[in-house]
Amino acid sequence: MLEVSGLSVDYVLDHGSVRAVDDVSFTLERGEFLGIVGESGCGKSTLLFAVAQLLAPPAVVADGSVKFEGTNLVGLTDGQLSAIRWRDMSVVMQSAMNALNPVKSIGAQFKDAMRAHGKPSKQEIAARSAEVLRMVGIDPVHLKSYPHQLSGGMRQRSMIAMAMLFTPDLVIMDEPTSALDVVAQRSLMVQIKELQLSYGFAVIFVTHDMSLISHFSDRLMVMYAGQVDELGATRAVFDNPLHPYTQGLLEAFPSIHGPRVPLKGIPGNPPDMARLPTGCRFHTRCPLAVERCSQVAPDLYQIDDALVRCLRRQDGSLSSPQQGSLSR
């Protein structure tokens, strides 16, 4: 349904351009839940915006294509895109307070969204607005409420309701739960998953919280420094992480159950995208790096059903399970 090929996004600045997303490719089937994880600066949000065709200058798609149901979205005009937007593909942003208009009631914003993509009658608008609110578990009386009158969790739910107005085939979400507390977060995730299973839409979910997404996504994509470092079935990635970065990330989450183990995290910092290391972008922080890692930049390599970008995996000098892996 969605095929991203070789997508690269550059930020064009005064003194040259910086590649924020480098040659990313993946496919998405109908009804599939894809989680994209990574830390700050890895390019996951930029990638998301590129897929949704929401990039603003100085960011541009430098290369690659985004084929949504056969049509390449890159290069379409706004007019052509608006036919797809919201009807077939909708976006849920990170913070409802950024995306919702604070001076309009929720109902008014739903009405705007519906009018922008069709010509529904007043009754149709009222009926559908109430229906989507009920879908996310909010009493339709809140159509009259303003965003600031709702709690954080309810605001996020109304964002999701708005995204569901036309029951799209694909919903793109950029960290919709990061501003919420843990109980509200769980509740919202469960709601999203339920909706997804009932209505069968595909989801691309970007987050920095790996443990949260582990329970909801079908496949997981790990990004680092603008590239895809690992892509595979969620359970497989957690039980048997192939890339040392994924492993490091997993080990950076202290556990509530089980014995208290001293953890190390990943030393160093993510690289400056304007001054990337030679060879593999992760090698300066990788505990398993060898000399070749600083010389050769690895490509994505297939191992069973997963893809990984690691020289040592590719040449077999790294075999799993790795010591310190979580499932032990």
Added chain:
Amino acid sequence: MTELLRTEHLTRHFKIGGMLSRRMLHAVDDVNFTIGEREIVALAGESGSGKSTIARVLARIYKPTAGEIYFQGKPVSRIRSRPEALRYSSLVPMVFQDPFASMNPVLRVQHGVLRSLKLHRPELSGQQRTEEAARVFEAVGLGADMLERFPYELSGGQRQRVGFAQALAMRPKLILADEPVSMLDVSIRIGLLNLMAELRDKTGVSVLYITHDIASARYVADRLIVMYAGQIAETGPVDDVLANPRHPYTQLLLSAVPDPRAPMSTAGEADRGEPPKVIDPTPGCRFRYRCPLAIDTCAQVTPVLAELLPGHDAACHVAQSARGGAEQVKAFT
């Protein structure tokens, strides 16, 4: 455990509404806890639980509406003179949450440390101050060459370390760390949590670690205080509280924390997770609206902390009445 800080009936209310309104927001109500020397106490709760307010009251940014804080046995409210106030703020400094907003962007990172030294250790000469600044930077894992840098040249994790260095420069007894790792990348957090533990071990400083992330609290803290709606719900040694949570709210929190190694718990799934804004509350347990075990007493009498297991207290009528608290009542499993 030598007592370092103790609060008694600590309360802080804020007036809300316009000039004529009499409504009060009960941010913190009747909070009693102690912090000993050489220990890390985690104060955990969701937003609106009052944990940040407590930090600010302890840092003397706010005055308590009622109740008292005893530091090293002496009441904090009696601090009047500037030397006494300076002494307290050097012994109980604060580390802030936002690494990008907690440093003045136009001044070098050593500025805060040098000023702290100038204000609180006036016996040092300029040369000694510079040496001491280098020393505390090394103690938090930053090179002395970073002293002359500007904040924008440092990463978030490094900036938070500078925050700890500023606190260390004053030779504190208790560091108030207000969500010091929440805004950092996951892989950087562990480094800072390890630093806190190292400071406790090497210099004997205590830390009040305020967080909403139970897992990190478990990783670094010795004792845990769980707050809900301005009151303490449960407190005790961290492993004990997490293994045998007595208060239904603690159980709910634990069930909601995602652990990749275990399937997601469905307990309390229906709970939307919206803690109340406590404005002019009536007596009774503030958690009763979300609690599946609520009984009549819960609506009438506000529960107080009572010891259910050695060192482990919970404020819940149902938990307290269940065979003297020894048997665990399960609200959310």
Added chain:
Amino acid sequence: MAMPVAGVPTETPAGQLPAGRTLARVGRAVRSSRKATVGTVLMVIFILIALFPGVIAHDSPTVDAYAPRLPVSTAHLLGTNAYGQDLFSQVVWGTRNVLIIAFAVGIAATGIAVLIGVAAAYLGGWWDNVLNVLTDVLLVIPLLPLLIIIAAYAHGASTGVMITAITVTSWSYTARQLRSQALTLRSRDFLEAARVRGERRLYVIVMEVIPTMTSLIVAAFLTNALYAVLLSSSLQFIGLGDPNTVSWGTTLYWAQNNAALQTGEPLWAIAPGACIAVLGAAFALLNYAFDEIGNPALRPVRKVRQKKGAQ
């Protein structure tokens, strides 16, 4: 990059460049922005003219040594006026007076505005109320009637009187701006951190708050200076200045008195008028340029060609 995510470093907030690297960055920025380059060049030219007028114009501006109403020639680059004074000299020598007023008012008005605006914001409460009332009262005092009274009292406002009067009536506008900016900073963590470590309030205002507002303070200075140029010239034009000083406004005054435009001596009016306009533009360009340097979001967006149908 795109939206601020928890943990993503956001850009250094607008205009808060640390002093140590400022000069180098400003130099680079001036060269890169067209507005900045033009504005700076113009300003430098005017300053040089004001500093060394004798080098450029060899005649005295006041002595009526020449034949009146001479046309443009190599001896008199702008001709002479009805009194036989060399117009070019008048314009060149007049620069000094205008720039003195501009910079004096700029510095004085901005200084007062910073003190009052920032103090009001940071001290809050009673202080804020009192200072706000003061600011607002002065905001509405009409300058012209005030100056007419002063001029009448002082028998023609000399440069010093004009500087004072303009300063007194113009600081309040930028004080309000600076107060708003300082208010947004008030709850920033680093200020709270300073208070928690025991700094006194005055120290925080001077050493922590004001340094982060440098770009706004520079903008306030440029605004006040520009305003002073226009206002002082206008006041001199309507005769409220000291008619014996050499200044563009007074030249205009005399031009008007002698109906220069009607009597075929347009340059008498146009020359000083053009100078006022160009100096004003220089200040304005510098103001825009500083905005852009401080806040990258305002920079002109380069149209980037997207690869159509890239495969």
